[in-house]
Amino acid sequence: MSTPSMTLNETPSRRRGRLQLLALLGVAVVPMILATSMYKLNFWVPDNRSHHGELIGTGQTPADLGVQGDSAGEHWQLLVTAPAACAADCQQLVYLARQINIGLGREATRAEHALAAAEALPADFQATLDKDYPALQRYGLDPAAHAKVVKQGTAPQLWIVDPHGNLVLRYPAGTDGKAVLKDLQHLLKLSNIG
Known part of the structure; x- marks a missing residue:
């Protein structure tokens, strides 16, 4: 008999595996999207520079x-x-x-x-x-x-x-x-x- 929150094919380890996959994709993809957005839209760019020229x-x-x-x-x-x-x-x-x-x-x-x-x-x-x-x-x-x-x-x-x-x-x-x-x-x- 299954609990109301799980479907017949979904076990706790399978759900944990999906969450890990989503977390791994988030760690890899989100910084790339953020960096591309910062470059293209020119936001969160520091005002100070280390060069004088x-x-x-x-x-x-x-x-x-x-x-x-x-x-x-x-x-x-x-x-x-x-x-x-x-x-x-x-x-x-x-x-x-x-x-x-x-x-x-x-x-x-x-x-x-x-x-x-x-x-x-x-x-x-x-x-x-x-x-x-x-x-x-x-x-x-x-x-x-x-x-x-x-x-x-x-x-x-x-x-x-x-x-x-x-x-x-x-x-x-x-x-x-x-x-x-x-x-x-x-x-x-x-x-x-x-």
Whole structure:
């Protein structure tokens, strides 16, 4: 004789098995649905970030910026782009990129610094680069291609580029060097490449 709550074919162990299956599916499927919903609907996303620059997550490369030449290498790169004349703010970013590279200490060999300029450099700055910046890589820059990607005008920018040639972070002129150094150190700590 069966109890009123059970049917003829359902035993307590069968019911327990169904509950376990539902619990297992819930543990596996519910987090995936929740994560997909959070990504698509942009809710419960934390407001604070651990990086200081503007994150570039579009898979763009320096070539998309208009950098002429093969700027992809084996190392992380601090790339300064100057779509107009390399004036004082551009020169300060070039100096900052070198100082950040030096500031990496024993990790300095994992990074390099570069300048992509659209116009010829002033003679005095060119002489300074030749004398004091022997490791600085130099590239040409197409200002029209740069303007398609960067909508902020012709101000120079500092970019962190990963060893695969992807743009990772962007910083405007006048940015704090300690913040950039902290971001690059964090990236190097998390990365096995470069």
